[in-house]
Amino acid sequence: MSSVPEILERRLLKLLSKIGDEGILQKELWKKLNIDSRKGIKIVRRLEKQGLLTRQSIIHRGRKTYIVKLGPKYYVKKTIPSDVVNVPCFFCNLLEDCGEKISVNPINCPKLNSWLAGDP
Template identity: 35%
Template sequence: MSEIEDEAFKLIQSNPKGILQSELWKLLNIDSRKCSRIVKKLTDADQIERIDHKSDGVKTYLLKAKKRAIEPELLLAGGDLLPCIGCEEECSVQDCPLLMDWMYQLAIEEFSEDTS
């Protein structure tokens, strides 16, 4: 993905309700034709969806990032699931002993993989 495509995708992702294509090209400081090509690439790569939209009587498109499924292995360390999933404790990330233990296990796994 090019730098401008990456920037466009991040802008779209940062707006959960979506962003109008007519606004995107202005935010990126590019012309509408170049924006259309970027949107097409992101749509073809299945990273965003493009929805017909009328804004002040003018046809445009609402762009929304598609949600990706999380890879389960990213939530595991030492066979243990990330403790924050389903946690009901009211703690801060910096002070959570369960999370610190999980992260320690993750570091051990990465170290073991690097040395083998």
């Protein structure tokens, strides 16, 4: 079961994903998520450290604030296929020698090619 901060992190990232490249003012983010700035800043800093979002300092109506956008690691995380954990190499007893001490390698491996072709 997800904790409250994890749920908020997911909501925040989903919102930033919908908003796109222009990003959103930090205080608007708090309003949209219906959270106070103290709670919001903790979440944003945690996600920023992980590279999942970025903050750009700006002056808005004479005050310093931030534009919040998705970070580069968010896109990397999103493009890793969910079934990557099933790659046969992870369970293969030939992994240590594959492509070096034995003739089989990732190019000619029947097990890997069968998995890539989607065979059951």
